[in-house]
Amino acid sequence: MTAVPAGRAERTYPGAAAMLFLLVAAAFLLYAPSLRGTWTYDDFPAIAAKGALDDTAGTAVRALTGRRTLTDFTFALNRAAAGIAPASYHAVNIALHGLCAFLLFLLARRCARRARPSGSGRSFLPLAASLLFLVHPLLSQAVAYAAQRYTSLATLFYLGALETYLAARERRSIPLGIGAFALAFLSMRCKEIAFTLPVILVLCEFFFFPPGKRNWRAGAPFLLLLPLIPASLLFGGEGTGRNITAETLGAFRETADIGRGAYFATQLTVLPRYLGLFLFPKGLTIDHDVAALSGVAESAVLAGGALLALLTWAAWKGRRRFPLVTAGWAWFLVTSAVESSFIPIRDVMVEHRMYLPSVGLFIAASSLLARLPRRGVLLAVMVVPLAFVTHRRATVWSDAIALWEDAAKKAPGAARPWVNLGRAERAAGRFDEAVEHYRRALRLDGALVEAMVGLGLSYERSGKSDDALTWYRKARSAAVDYGPAYDLEAALLGKLSRRREGIALIREGIRLAGETPGRFALLGDLLAGEGAFGEAEETYRRALALDAGREGALIGLVRCLVEEGRTDEAEAILRPLLDAGASAHLWNAAGLVRSSRGDHDGAIDAFHRALAIDPSLRQATANLVRERRSFSRDARGDTLGERDGSRRTDERQGATGDER
Numbered sequence: 001m002t003a004v005p006a007g008r009a010e011r012t013y014p015g016a017a018a019m020l021f022l023l024v025a026a027a028f029l030l031y032a033p034s035l036r037g038t039w040t041y042d043d044f045p046a047i048a049a050k051g052a053l054d055d056t057a058g059t060a061v062r063a064l065t066g067r068r069t070l071t072d073f074t075f076a077l078n079r080a081a082a083g084i085a086p087a088s089y090h091a092v093n094i095a096l097h098g099l100c101a102f103l104l105f106l107l108a109r110r111c112a113r114r115a116r117p118s119g120s121g122r123s124f125l126p127l128a129a130s131l132l133f134l135v136h137p138l139l140s141q142a143v144a145y146a147a148q149r150y151t152s153l154a155t156l157f158y159l160g161a162l163e164t165y166l167a168a169r170e171r172r173s174i175p176l177g178i179g180a181f182a183l184a185f186l187s188m189r190c191k192e193i194a195f196t197l198p199v200i201l202v203l204c205e206f207f208f209f210p211p212g213k214r215n216w217r218a219g220a221p222f223l224l225l226l227p228l229i230p231a232s233l234l235f236g237g238e239g240t241g242r243n244i245t246a247e248t249l250g251a252f253r254e255t256a257d258i259g260r261g262a263y264f265a266t267q268l269t270v271l272p273r274y275l276g277l278f279l280f281p282k283g284l285t286i287d288h289d290v291a292a293l294s295g296v297a298e299s300a301v302l303a304g305g306a307l308l309a310l311l312t313w314a315a316w317k318g319r320r321r322f323p324l325v326t327a328g329w330a331w332f333l334v335t336s337a338v339e340s341s342f343i344p345i346r347d348v349m350v351e352h353r354m355y356l357p358s359v360g361l362f363i364a365a366s367s368l369l370a371r372l373p374r375r376g377v378l379l380a381v382m383v384v385p386l387a388f389v390t391h392r393r394a395t396v397w398s399d400a401i402a403l404w405e406d407a408a409k410k411a412p413g414a415a416r417p418w419v420n421l422g423r424a425e426r427a428a429g430r431f432d433e434a435v436e437h438y439r440r441a442l443r444l445d446g447a448l449v450e451a452m453v454g455l456g457l458s459y460e461r462s463g464k465s466d467d468a469l470t471w472y473r474k475a476r477s478a479a480v481d482y483g484p485a486y487d488l489e490a491a492l493l494g495k496l497s498r499r500r501e502g503i504a505l506i507r508e509g510i511r512l513a514g515e516t517p518g519r520f521a522l523l524g525d526l527l528a529g530e531g532a533f534g535e536a537e538e539t540y541r542r543a544l545a546l547d548a549g550r551e552g553a554l555i556g557l558v559r560c561l562v563e564e565g566r567t568d569e570a571e572a573i574l575r576p577l578l579d580a581g582a583s584a585h586l587w588n589a590a591g592l593v594r595s596s597r598g599d600h601d602g603a604i605d606a607f608h609r610a611l612a613i614d615p616s617l618r619q620a621t622a623n624l625v626r627e628r629r630s631f632s633r634d635a636r637g638d639t640l641g642e643r644d645g646s647r648r649t650d651e652r653q654g655a656t657g658d659e660r
Contacts, residue, residue, distance in 0.1 A: 023102045137386060419441045521540065
């Protein structure tokens with residue numbers, strides 16, 4: 001294809017600032033309901049239960065050095081600014097969506113000018129592409145799902161890199177070229193989908209510059225970025241919050257349950273499904289019930305492959321008359337390749353994977369729309385109903401129960417939506433409803449340990465301890481290496497004053513399900529409850545060797561040192577944490593340590609500091625009252641044990657993964 005060379009690059013574009021304001025403001029209007037949203041699914045391991053996000057400085061140091069670490073840094077900034085409340089995270093995601101739409105506006109404007117510098121609709125095309133991107137409900141999951149900032153932030157830098165690269169090529173600007181390289185690097189530190197960026201740069205040279213003006217060397221430096229993502233998977237040493245091991249990721253797969261050939265064959269049917277949702281977004285859900293297929297010989301695979309091949313052939317044949325359609329289709333295929341080719345991912349179809357690939361589809365669709373008469377009316381007719389559906393989807397995403405009810409209704413034969421609906425009901429304190437949904441999931445899949453543990457938790461929270469123990473045991477029998485079943489049963493045994501049984505069980509869990517800091521901290525709690533402070537101290541230290549910042553283990557260790565009369569050591573452990581800005585619980589522990597040393601003024605000050613951070617911390621309030629009344633040292637030591645044990649039990653249950 002030969003493109004018409006562009007004229008002098010425009011330095012400004014009338015209305016660009018207004019478009020930025022319009023798109024960001026419209027994004028907040030569309031997604032306003034999601035500001036009321038709670039944590040959902042992967043939000044727990046990625047954000048809510050990720051203790052490393054408390055260390056803002058540490059995440060800043062790692063932001064440019066690892067897998068998805070730049071996005072994690074933005075989550076840490078959210079936490080530092082507004083705590084764990086979901087609203088601020090959702091607000092940032094909405095703003096990012098508006099900014100992505102604006103960058104698409106700039107990119108589509110530049111592409112339109114280069115592909116058809118004097119054609120009709122050149123100004124209309126970027127407006128249409130950015131508005132359709134903004135309001136399309138297929139993208140609502142990437143916006144309303146807090147954890148999918150990984151996707152939207154990577155897309156933001158991806159689009160910024162391309163826009164800056166094209167500007168650098170037009171102006172022959174080295175500083176702009178360096179800026180494009182920097183933005184590409186940032187994109188690759190947000191999510192693996194940025195891996196395709198160097199390929200897209202090659203396509204830009206092919207589609208938007210005539211043969212005599214193509215500069216293949218301009219994109220050569222970007223090839224240096226290609227090893228970043230494979231290296232972070234091979235040598236990063238970290239898995240994910242959804243229990244995906246570093247070894248599995250290092251093999252360039254998220255799951256070992258699906259073969260590469262089977263996954264690729266399945267994607268030949270999934271990509272047409274995405275296209276169907278793009279054209280007619282009905283049936284959107286957080287959990288599409290799509291099973292992996294066995295191979296390319298299946299009729300659905302052959303049909304899907306034939307459709308994709310036909311569309312590719314048609315796009316290529318029309319490359320001279322419809323250059324942006326061809327370019328947009330190529331963008332869709334290339335950017336889909338990371339998650340829809342030979343790299344097996346546990347969930348074979350997820351809507352947020354269309355966020356970046358849809359950019360090409362919107363440019364292609366807008367280039368066709370720009371050629372039609374009364375295109376403004378047609379655009380309005382498309383935007384209004386799409387915006388309405390998107391607002392409805394944002395409303396569904398704002399309520400976990402509504403979200404999973406929607407998913408279960410659309411896939412009643414799939415067990416997972418019923419499990420997650422049970423979790424949502426349990427989180428709302430509706431234990432009878434939760435039990436009903438968990439039992440329905442087990443009728444669909446009798447070996448689903450997550451449903452068994454969910455039943456155990458529901459019965460435990462409703463005061464039916466015997467039923468809870470029964471279901472925890474069933475989960476252990478169904479999967480002997482399923483750690484949460486050991487953790488929860490042992491913790492419940494501790495609550496029932498059956499600590500020796502709990503100690504034996506958690507030791508079995510460590511042997512069969514693996515050594516984790518939470519498991520060692522739980523064992524320390526049980527040992528301390530039995531008065532075995534020496535063994536408990538050793539166990540807490542093992543927990544801290546695995547996770548130096550685990551607060552429950554730190555407080556447990558302090559308690560053991562106080563019980564053994566080693567208050568100087570306890571104070572030495574707490575001092576650097578207090579200097580660095582400790583939590584309310586650590587200040588409460590510091591008050592108890594100081595009280596045990598007879599430092600009543602220091603203890604009162606520490607309890608006041610704890611309450612200044614968290615006025616609802618009842619243990620600190622009780623300890624402050626007791627200190628003022630000059631309770632005995634023994635009574636104050638007991639308070640530490642009671643406060644610490646109850647808090648760490650809650651912490652362990654939040655870390656089991658069942659809430660996710």
